[in-house]
Amino acid sequence: MAARILANLLVAGSMVVGRAVIQAYQKAILNANKTGVAHEALNNIKSVRKAMTEQEARLILGIEEKSTWEEILQRYDALFEKNAKNGSFYLQSKVHRAKECLEAAYQSKGGQPSSQP
Template identity: 70%
Template sequence: MAGKLIANLIVMGSTILGRAMLQAYRKALDNANKTGVAHEAINNIRRASKSMTEQEARQILGVSENSTWEEIVQRYDNLFERNAKSGSFYLQSKIHRAKECLETVYQKDKQNEPPT
């Protein structure tokens, strides 16, 4: 009898707690939408994903504006492999992002060139 009573109390208590947490979450979302915090957070995420500039990418890879795409890929492979051996995942990710950034620049330049 006591076990059944304890089980019922646990179930009722967890139900009440779950409802309270859901209500608090909904209220937090409402408040975030009213104050504009949610919109600002989304904008910050978008900005952070596009934060590397072409100049920064060139500095990371150690290439100039006159470098060919083949030179950039060669430099990328060299730096990426070096950091794979030393175990620096952070540097590997920066090197990869730099290559991605320059890749979009070179693709745009290639599309803008007149056909020969």
């Protein structure tokens, strides 16, 4: 009998707490929309997704603006393999994105990358 009463109290209490959490969350969303915090947060998320610039890509690969596509590929291969061996997936992905950025820039300038890795 006591166990049943305790179980009923726990269920009722958890329902009250659950409703309170949901109401607090809804109130927080309304407040964020009123003050513009939600819009600012979305803008911050979008700014993080910006594409890499050509200058940043050159810095990552450690090449100059006058480098040939073959030099870019050689540098890419060396850095990609070095990071593959040392286990830095983050740096490896940055190197790959840098090569993609420079490849797109090279093609938009009328050039055609001579070989793909």
